[in-house]
Amino acid sequence: MNFGFSPEQEALRKEVLAFIKENLTPGVIAEVEGEEQEVSAGEESAGRKGLARRGPHLSELYRRIGARGWLGITYPKEYGGQGGDRISQYIVEEEFARVGIRVGLVGSGAPAILAAGTEEQKRDFIPRLISGEYSFALGFTEPHAGADLANLRCRAVRDGDEYVINGQKIYTTAAHVATHIYLMARTNTEVPKHDGISIFIFPMDTAGITVRPLVTIQNNPKAPVGTTYGAARTNEVFFDNVRVPKSALLGGENKGWRVGSTGLNLDRVGASRYLISVRRDEDIVNWLKENRHEGNSLGDDPAIRDKIAEMWIEAQVCRLMTMRSMSIVERGGNFTYEGSAEKVWAPEHGTRITEAITQMLGPYGQLMNGSPRTIEKGIFGHNVLGSFQSGINHGSVQIMRDQVARRGLGLPSQRKAQGARK
Ligand SMILES: Cc1cc2nc3c(=O)[nH]c(=O)nc-3n(C[C@H](O)[C@H](O)[C@H](O)COP(=O)(O)OP(=O)(O)OC[C@H]3O[C@@H](n4cnc5c(N)ncnc54)[C@H](O)[C@@H]3O)c2cc1C
Incomplete structure (x- = not known):
């Protein structure tokens, strides 16, 4: 068993480090810090920000990273990735993460979409998650369903070609800045709890969604940039007769437990x-x-x-x-x-x-x-x-x-x- 990196992988690390040295300018650093502060910000706001929150320096940096083929390395080329291997992804992710630049898709919902999404969902979401145009808030936890997640009560009821969603989520991190939500909801109350859950993916600016800040232990005083879980807020999210098309369903009705657990594990x-x-x-x-x-x-x-x-x-x-x-x-x-x-x-x-x-x-x-x-x-x-x-x-x-x-x-x-x- 060889625990070392291949010469090509070592060369990749050197290339990434040289790139960072050249491109991590004071302008980029200032914008990274601004981005972290926005995620921590205390004011109430709706979603749908995506790329809009990237300043000119960060946008240019991501364009250059993309030009090197370092965004979404392991994702298939037809969905905007590079069709590359995980160790290369790891090396790139590791070096960029050290300087606060996110290039991987960990915690993004993308693995679940690749595994269970329709062709249309893969083509819509994965390239835009890779480029940063889209980002998800993860809507799993509810006030009475955290560790016992399968107990969730947020309801999605089919009405023709739509689902109508009502209920509440809690600790929905980044719901105030994400463009979309990856929501677990109950679609059947007549079957054992794990068998009546579905996942929906839809925009955060859909009518009927309210986001309220929930301050964290880091709120007062605010943590300095670079802190582990330094966000000053997470959120409560309320769904009041939110109508989403049936195309928002990920992985089939009542299949949400399996899709969600596989996705979380891969994430x-x-x-x-x-x-x-x-x-x-x-x-x-x-x-x-x-x-x-x-x-x-x-x-x-x-x-x-x-x-x-x-x-x-x-x-x-x-x-x-x-x-x-x-x-x-x-x-x-x-x-x-x-x-x-x-x-x-x-x-x-x-x-x-x-x-x-x-x-x-x-x-x-x-x-x-x-x-x-x-x-x-x-x-x-x-x-x-x-x-x-x-x-x-x-x-x-x-x-x-x-x-x-x-x-x-x-x-x-x-x-x-x-x-x-x-
Ligand atoms: C910083 C932060 C960010 C978060 N972001 C998100 C997010 O973006 N989206 C989202 O959906 N959720 C998010 N969460 C919620 C998180 O997933 C839940 O807090 C977690 O699942 C625990 O649920 P709970 O808080 O309701 O605790 P409870 O379920 O009430 O559990 C309380 C304690 O008891 C333990 N416990 C419970 N049942 C058992 C058992 N059967 N055996 C042994 N121990 C048990 C738990 O491990 C925990 O320590 C976030 C939480 C935090 C702190």
Whole structure:
């Protein structure tokens, strides 16, 4: 088994790094920061922004990235991708993610559309998701249906060639800036709960949708740019007699549970998810290197060096788990529990490293943005808060552990196991 990259892949990484060095201009950085702030913004607003929110520098950067063939590498050419391999995608995604530029489609809904969409949906959505013209808010969670998602009540009732949607979603991140929603709704109440769910994809400016801000723990004070889950808001979304055409249905009526779970699992494959936590290891290593003082450097302390080495090893495990997932998907293998295992390890590593960093830096490392004596605008303290969020969203770590136990280890489901003990 060879864990190394091929000479071509190493050459690709060098090319990407050289490109970033040349093209990551102050204008681009300012626009990336503006984009993050817009996602965090507190005012109420409707969706349908898409490319409109990209400034001239970012638009030009994405045009150049596209010209190199680095957008949507693994997607088929007929849908605007490059028909390329996942390791190349990983290398490109990893290097761009480090500087805050998103080139992958992780968490986008695109894998589900490719797997279950009609030809028309694939041709409409995938090229525009790749280019950034479209973006989705994911409308799964409801006030009484989070971990127990199949309990969802948001209703979609067929009326001729349309569906009429009524109900509420909660924690719908980016609903105020996304162009579209990827919505799970109940289409049949007469069958077991998993069998009566469907997925719909439609524009956020459809009549009858109301988006209300829901502030997060990062709202006051606001987290500095680059924080893990630094968004100051997520949203509640209300659907009041929202009419969508039947062509908005993804993967067939009442097939939503299977389509949604396959999509979510595939959406966990990629460099960005693991980098959410591993960037924190890189932050502290870089900070210690940049803050060396003769005879009095934190980086010289054996206890700190020991802890950082321990965390770095965890980070490498995280990276290898991600690469293993990609390799299984690339070979068309049976990808079942691996995404869930990563979704346990990466956020929990994120919590361990961010807490360890604030212990290393002492009390000043825990101060938040805006405090006069804070370190690096408080990013280390804000990252601790964000690390807990990453263990909840996109499937909480407890639910992910259950999936590893059942799908990976073949253990009986929780309910069967409890029944057997009675
Ligand atoms: C920052 C952030 C962003 C989010 N973005 C989105 C989004 O864009 N779209 C969207 O639809 N949702 C989103 N969510 C919602 C997220 O998916 C839910 O919060 C998550 O599924 C948990 O649901 P809940 O909050 O209702 O907790 P609950 O379901 O009430 O669970 C509470 C706790 O109990 C645990 N638990 C529950 N049942 C079990 C069980 N059977 N076994 C073991 N433990 C259990 C859970 O793991 C959790 O720790 C986001 C959440 C956060 C924090």
